[in-house]
Amino acid sequence: MAARAAKRQAGSEAAGMDAGVGQMLCGRVHELRKKKKWTLEELSAACGVSRSMLSEIERGRANPTLAVAYRIAQAFGMSLGELVEAPSATQRIDVIRADDRTYHFRSDRYCRIRTLSPLHLEKSVEYYEIVLRPGGALRSLPHFEGARELLTVQRGSVRVSSGEDIEELRTGDSAHYPADVNHAIENSGEGDAVVFLVVTYMRD
Numbered sequence: 001m002a003a004r005a006a007k008r009q010a011g012s013e014a015a016g017m018d019a020g021v022g023q024m025l026c027g028r029v030h031e032l033r034k035k036k037k038w039t040l041e042e043l044s045a046a047c048g049v050s051r052s053m054l055s056e057i058e059r060g061r062a063n064p065t066l067a068v069a070y071r072i073a074q075a076f077g078m079s080l081g082e083l084v085e086a087p088s089a090t091q092r093i094d095v096i097r098a099d100d101r102t103y104h105f106r107s108d109r110y111c112r113i114r115t116l117s118p119l120h121l122e123k124s125v126e127y128y129e130i131v132l133r134p135g136g137a138l139r140s141l142p143h144f145e146g147a148r149e150l151l152t153v154q155r156g157s158v159r160v161s162s163g164e165d166i167e168e169l170r171t172g173d174s175a176h177y178p179a180d181v182n183h184a185i186e187n188s189g190e191g192d193a194v195v196f197l198v199v200t201y202m203r204d
Contacts, residue, residue: 146202
């Protein structure tokens with residue numbers, strides 16, 4: 001009965017994650033747990049995912065959601081990208097295809113954000129393509145201390161604010177500003193605005 005319940009729970013939580021990524025993740029979780037010399041109970045305590053669910057994941061019987069994968073990644077002190085992307089000893093060129101939905105960070109009627117940097121780099125640097133529809137804005141709370149953003153306008157015009165400072169930017173303009181305070185990028189034109197954004201974090 002308990003096993004069937006665990007399988008039902010695993011199947012329910014698995015909805016929505018790409019099967020290929022999920023299967024690769026199963027082996028990664030087992031490998032990382034063994035490297036840490038953790039039992040399933042210890043990993044369960046660290047990530048808040050039930051032991052039965054973790055067991056199903058490791059055996060390839062459950063395909064976890066992003067939310068579950070994120071909790072597991074946090075337990076190992078990793079980003080979700082680092083957990084999902086298995087290290088390769090031979091591949092030297094990381095390619096992000098334009099149609100790869102894995103890298104679509106956000107998409108709604110006002111704003112589309114696509115990650116252009118490999119996910120495993122996200123602890124130190126992030127690189128994005130942002131499309132802001134007319135009236136669209138990307139408003140952010142402070143990032144970690146020392147974080148900064150470098151923005152270049154590829155098309156349209158935007159208003160950038162960092163703390164109390166505000167600047168208007170047009171096509172071809174760039175701005176570099178603190179991101180450890182409230183900051184925002186707003187479309188100040190009548191058409192779509194396309195910007196490229198690099199976020200850097202202070203290294204320990």
